[in-house]
Amino acid sequence: MQKAILRIQWKACWHLVIALSVAAFALPIVSVRLGWHAAESNLPLFLTELQLWGFFYPVLAAVSALIIALGIWMSDRRGNHVYALLLPVSRARYVWYRYSAGLVLILPVIAAMWIGALVATHGLDLPPGIRIFPHAMAAKFGLALLLLFGFAFAFASASSRTIGIAIRVLGLFLVVHVAVILLAPQTNLLWITLKALATWPGPLSALGGRWMLIDA
Amino acid sequence: MRNRIILIAAALFCSLAITATAQQANAWHDSTVRLQARARLLEDSLMTGDSAATEVARRGDLVIAASPRQQSIAVPALDSFAATRQRWFGSAMPSPSGFRIAVQVDGGGRRWDGGTPLGNAAVGVAAQPIGSIILAGLPDSANAVRRLRSSSAADVAATLIDQYASLMLASDTVLTTWLENPPAFSVMMKDRRHRAMYLFVTGTGAMERDCANGDVASCSYALDLEHAPAARTGSIYSPDLRTDLLYYALDLGGAGAWTRLRNATGPAMPAKLAAAAQMPIDSLLARWRTSLLVLRPAKAVLGGESALVALAWSVVLLLTALGASRWA
Numbered sequence: 001m002q003k004a005i006l007r008i009q010w011k012a013c014w015h016l017v018i019a020l021s022v023a024a025f026a027l028p029i030v031s032v033r034l035g036w037h038a039a040e041s042n043l044p045l046f047l048t049e050l051q052l053w054g055f056f057y058p059v060l061a062a063v064s065a066l067i068i069a070l071g072i073w074m075s076d077r078r079g080n081h082v083y084a085l086l087l088p089v090s091r092a093r094y095v096w097y098r099y100s101a102g103l104v105l106i107l108p109v110i111a112a113m114w115i116g117a118l119v120a121t122h123g124l125d126l127p128p129g130i131r132i133f134p135h136a137m138a139a140k141f142g143l144a145l146l147l148l149f150g151f152a153f154a155f156a157s158a159s160s161r162t163i164g165i166a167i168r169v170l171g172l173f174l175v176v177h178v179a180v181i182l183l184a185p186q187t188n189l190l191w192i193t194l195k196a197l198a199t200w201p202g203p204l205s206a207l208g209g210r211w212m213l214i215d216a
Numbered sequence: 217m218r219n220r221i222i223l224i225a226a227a228l229f230c231s232l233a234i235t236a237t238a239q240q241a242n243a244w245h246d247s248t249v250r251l252q253a254r255a256r257l258l259e260d261s262l263m264t265g266d267s268a269a270t271e272v273a274r275r276g277d278l279v280i281a282a283s284p285r286q287q288s289i290a291v292p293a294l295d296s297f298a299a300t301r302q303r304w305f306g307s308a309m310p311s312p313s314g315f316r317i318a319v320q321v322d323g324g325g326r327r328w329d330g331g332t333p334l335g336n337a338a339v340g341v342a343a344q345p346i347g348s349i350i351l352a353g354l355p356d357s358a359n360a361v362r363r364l365r366s367s368s369a370a371d372v373a374a375t376l377i378d379q380y381a382s383l384m385l386a387s388d389t390v391l392t393t394w395l396e397n398p399p400a401f402s403v404m405m406k407d408r409r410h411r412a413m414y415l416f417v418t419g420t421g422a423m424e425r426d427c428a429n430g431d432v433a434s435c436s437y438a439l440d441l442e443h444a445p446a447a448r449t450g451s452i453y454s455p456d457l458r459t460d461l462l463y464y465a466l467d468l469g470g471a472g473a474w475t476r477l478r479n480a481t482g483p484a485m486p487a488k489l490a491a492a493a494q495m496p497i498d499s500l501l502a503r504w505r506t507s508l509l510v511l512r513p514a515k516a517v518l519g520g521e522s523a524l525v526a527l528a529w530s531v532v533l534l535l536t537a538l539g540a541s542r543w544a
Contacts, residue, residue, distance in 0.1 A: 043420055127428055137518075139518055143522075147530050150529070205522060
């Protein structure tokens with residue numbers, strides 16, 4: 001059954017996976033090669049530009065995760081999960097099959113980014129104090145993609161009722177946040193929550209930090 | 217007997233006359249000192265446009281005066297200044313006559329030097345002076361070096377130390393020539409070593425590359441401490457990096473480093489730096505290079521902790537998905 005689900009998912013998403021892989025392959029190459037001609041005379045400026053390009057790696061990971069997760073569950077949601085409920089497997093096992101097949105689909109994107117990073121940094125005449133991080137960048141991109149895929153997958157696999165509850169909880173939180181801001185302007189619940197999510201050991205902490213393919 | 221009385225009377229008269237002359241001379245001297253002090257105050261008030269500044273505090277050979285509204289910020293500024301000065305320059309003065317730095321404090325409004333982002337026409341309201349602070353290093357005689365600057369109240373301490381450091385660097389011609397155009401002290405000290413590390417490792421010239429690779433002679437050429445041989449031409453490190461080396465040497469040398477730098481025999485810059493750091497110039501350059509290279513990011517792109525956290529949260533999200541998918 002695992003293979004069958006993988007085949008179905010591949011048929012549904014192959015064009016998306018290929019498009020995302022091309023983008024992942026091109027990103028490091030474009031980011032390095034666009035500014036490399038000027039780097040010989042102004043390497044600090046090149047590194048600054050590269051730092052700005054680093055913003056696109058987590059964005060690409062987020063877009064890839066969202067597209068693949070939604071693509072995986074598109075048919076099930078359209079059919080109100082009837083197909084899944086008819087299968088002689090438990091819900092949890094079915095979700096696991098979907099998840100593991102999704103992991104297979106994100107692998108080409110990570111591999112493409114890794115190869116792109118290797119191509120981009122190959123043959124650069126860098127000063128001795130500068131280091132390149134194609135492997136670490138690919139690993140970080142892979143982890144970020146895995147994490148964000150987990151988020152998007154959990155959201156996309158949830159029932160309409162669960163999503164409704166989640167949206168109501170979020171709305172309630174925003175109302176409480178506004179009320180607290182009005183009563184005590186120095187307390188910003190939204191900011192505190194976002195900070196907790198984005199800093200260690202928050203779930204989004206892996207997205208922060210340095211996204212530098214070339215650095216000191 | 218009569219002659220003796222006349223003699224005694226004459227002697228008494230003469231002694232009184234001498235006393236009177238001495239008193240007059242002392243009075244003249246006091247008067248001259250008072251006049252000099254008043255002239256300096258007048259000059260300061262003309263410089264700052266503020267005649268209400270009065271002495272607020274003294275710390276050793278430093279005196280600070282401020283207009284009434286600025287007195288509350290003058291004392292902390294003096295303390296901050298005194299601590300920073302002691303740390304980097306000891307008790308040295310930019311000139312034997314002392315120094316005087318006058319700061320026109322403004323309300324912190326918009327300030328510009330000439331043009332604006334919208335063109336040459338001035339737009340907005342200029343910062344209005346609201347008082348002044350005058351810092352003097354004693355003896356503060358007539359030949360003391362002087363500076364006048366404008367600053368917001370929050371930046372007074374930084375302005376004072378910037379001007380003092382600038383006066384100190386300008387007091388040595390060899391140093392001035394070598395540093396060319398050093399950055400302001402407060403700007404320099406803000407994340408100084410991190411910025412220096414990036415400037416060091418991103419040098420693309422041949423000598424800079426050799427220096428980063430560990431060739432101390434190339435460091436000497438790249439830092440313009442020695443003239444490179446004709447065969448070894450190429451770009452050299454910026455004044456920012458040279459200034460970092462100077463402060464690194466002062467830091468390494470500890471107490472009295474600046475005095476040793478000033479008093480070093482021989483006009484060459486390497487001798488001054490070596491005297492400040494109390495070690496041979498090659499050792500100083502090697503230590504400086506190592507100190508910069510160790511500042512490179514240790515974690516680089518991905519840390520082990522972050523990786524573990526990401527994996528752990530992925531498992532949590534998977535378990536959430538397994539539990540949240542109750543469609544019917």
